[in-house]
Amino acid sequence: MTPAAPRGRDTADRPGDGPAPDDGRSPGHGPAAGAGPAGPLLGDGERDRLGERLHHALTAFVDSPRDSVAEAAEVLETAERQLIASLRDRRAALRAGWQENGDPDGPGPDTEQLRLTLRTYREVTERLLRA
Helix, strand or coil, rough: CCCCCCCCCCCCCCCCCCCCCCCCCCCCCCHHHHHHHCCCCCCCCHHHHHHHHHHHHCCCCCCCCHHHHHHHHHHHHHHHHHHHHHHHHHHHHHHHHHHHHHHHHHCCCHHHHHHHHHHHHHHHHHHHHHH
């Protein structure tokens, strides 16, 4: 019997726990996105690219303030689109893991699987609420 997860933040899942992890192959997601449903929402490469673009916008401000602000706005818009797409992918993967083709009379996931899925929903939602 697996002990119940302690209250608070559970961030490390053991291999095989919970729903299948995001494999990072979705558009806008890098390898770090494969850290699991509660892992990073953007891959390291994409975060680095966005960070570089923002840094460029900041350093170009003195020479071209309007272009600098426009570039920063584009970086935020790109990050927004990618984060929303990542959240949709996570939500769909989590839902698929516990709804099993939407058949309420079918042999759904066991209680432990449901507990792990609920924990992942909580972790992702808490991260969003802290942002």
